[in-house]
Amino acid sequence: MSTEAAERADPGERGRLHISRSVLRKIAEHTAEQDPGCARTRRRIAGLGLGEHGASAQVSGPDDALRVRLDVALRYPAPVRDAVAALRTRIGEELTRLADCQVRTVDVTVSALVAADAPPRVE
Template identity: 60%
Template sequence: MTGTVGTAESATESAATTRSEHGGITEPSERGGLRIDRGVLRRIAEHAADSVPNCVRMRRRVAGLGTGEHGATARLAGPERQLRIRLDLALRYPAPIAETVSAVRERVRTELERMADCRVATVDVTVTALVPHPTAPRVE
């Protein structure tokens, strides 16, 4: 494994590079840019949707074989100031669908704005399944 170890001098030099010519600290916006990959924005939206009560994870099946679980699936379109999001998710049955979908929309909007400073224009939700509460095993 190769690498370099920073010293106290190199740390002081790097801190000095953030100072402007006039001795003040350079503003963060002047230091460089920030680009957040679409995959990260998609995962934020999916995680936000999955964290709403009554949204459930489904068992993924391929050719009749279980291959794990998945939660909400998001697709994004548009620029970061006008994101259009399409979500596919499963809900617990019998949950109030309209209230749950409204909570999902609000959570996705607030999380994307809070974490990535993105503005969401629309959140289209498709409920792909209604999953009943698991029943407790009966003892006979």
């Protein structure tokens, strides 16, 4: 194919695109962290404060049937079932919109509830 013909060809026929699972994981985590129902929590190991962390995700499976496992902290008081349903929908939509992947499941583990009006603690 000549250079001119290649330039006019459909972009989908010019080559292949592979999006790393780490990128898909970051999309899922970022989407969850943007949700107003999610909260950041303090990370502690052996009694030492190590800063804050937000949502944590794992992504597996083929692009047409992704499986996402998400660990989040939610703001309290909030209806947990509704917050999780909204997260599942948003993450599926974002992965489809940004990476053209189809999400089969989003398993959510709520690891903490954080008071919505709790002032930050100084350690």
